């Protein structure tokens with residue numbers, strides 16, 4: 001899961017520029033401070049390299065790598 005904290009983001013676009021997999025996109029969504037917030041456009045392409053998280057100067061990016069859901073399969077003899 002990738003989320004951008006709208007209240008912290010300052011619209012610097014570093015995440016857009018440096019994501020190697022082009023996950024973020026420019027958007028016209030503006031936060032309360034008047035900064036344009038990037039859109040997480042291709043979350044499914046993310047490999048959780050953490051580059052965006054490390055480079056964001058406002059600590060606005062939240063990355064949570066979700067575990068694949070395991071199915072409970074009951075085998076009957």
Ligand code: SF4
Pocket residue numbers: 004008009010011012013014015016038055056057058059060061
């Ligand atoms: S790097 Fe951080 S502050 Fe800059 S646009 Fe991306 S989320 Fe916002």
Ligand code: SF4
Pocket residue numbers: 002018019020021022023024045046047048049050051052053063
């Ligand atoms: S964790 Fe890596 S691949 Fe995923 S959005 Fe951030 S920079 Fe892009």
